[in-house]
Amino acid sequence: MQNIIYELTWRGLIQNKVPGLEEQLKKRTTIYIGFDPTSDSLHLGSLLPIVILIHFQKMGHKSLVLIGGATGLIGDPSDKYQNRIFLSKKTLQKNIESIKEQISNLLDYHSEKTELLNNFIWIKNIPFLKFIRDIGKYFTLKYMISKDSVKKRFYNKKKNGISFTEFSYSLIQGYDFLYLNKEKNCFLQIGGSDQWGNITTGIELIRKKTGKKAYGMTFPLITKPNGKKFGKSEKGENIWLDKNRTSPYKFYQFWMNVSDIEIEKFIKFYTFFSKEKIYSLILEHRNNPEKRLLQKKLAYEMTKWVHGNETYEEVRNISNILFNTNIQLQSLDEKTLFSIYKNIPHIIFPKKEFEKGIYLLDFLKRSSFFSSKNESNRALNANSICINKISIKKNILLNQENVIYKKYILLQFGKKEFFMVKINN
Structure with a gap:
């Protein structure tokens, strides 16, 4: 077997790993990564574990992808400061199907078929008393509170603490690892750096229940410019893999x-x-x-x-x-203009507004390109507005002469922000 640890290390893809992992990976090993269906699409950060799975496959290891149909009902408290909003079973099922399709397409592009699993299949039939008796007995309250994902919420007096529901998440993920170890001969779980506590819970459970040594590895999280991670349930702008969302x-x-x-x-x-x-x-x-x-x-x-x-x-x-400032929009065919329209932020605007003309500042506000007329005015005074790639320096009256193919107007703010308006009856 090639040295997968060396490959991932020089790429900067290993944050933490359990001692002895390199020796284990000298032989073919089954690994798994989990995705909770808290959204109907994966995002930029979700690509990293998929990339890592492909690296493992290319070096002869077997991979499993677990979709958290059960854990998605609860919500992982990792890196969260308040309880998650529960999703309905119908929404979760829709999310599961969407994510399964995305993962299949991504993995099939680069590697062999990967087995996709849903932890709801084996967790749904476990009675509550049996679970807390057979699994809960192996972990003390002190051990559970020591996990960063719990500690941050448990001792944060300014927040609402952590519910028992989310507190139990780590045990259920730990049970997933135990189940896959028994049924699929899986010995390695990988996840983002915020999953280290959940992963080590599974490793500890396997050791105590079976006497076997299991392993874990985490990779660094991809963060936005504000330092927050890309996440399916994170607020704010995200880079989604679904073309309808990004x-x-x-x-x-x-x-x-x-x-x-x-x-x-x-x-x-x-x-x-x-x-x-x-x-x-x-x-x-x-x-x-x-x-x-x-x-x-x-x-x-x-x-x-x-x-x-x-x-x-x-x-x-x-x-x-x-x-390209040398390319004039008027020289493009209508098919190309429609391609631009559908791919950048856009809006449909009523044609009757152009019958007598509309002033630029009113148009910028009405089209939602700017949130207010004052904001539009500041941009105009700063010479930051272009109409159809032509710089505009005053509050001109827009009319049909500014509409290309009687349909399109391209707005631009600064060098990188574009917005297209389609004029309709």
């Missing part, structure tokens, strides 16, 4: 706008290039950072993987049009 254009642009500091880390995290190729690309990028070689390479690899090559070509073409 457009392929926006997904592509995320990678294109990664900073030079972050991009060197991400090219190691998210691609399967060899060490030699990656360091060659990094060196070339450092010599000519203005060419954004790494950003373009990663945008290509990730958009093609998640959305397909045809979609990648479409969004790359849209980006070239929007950011």
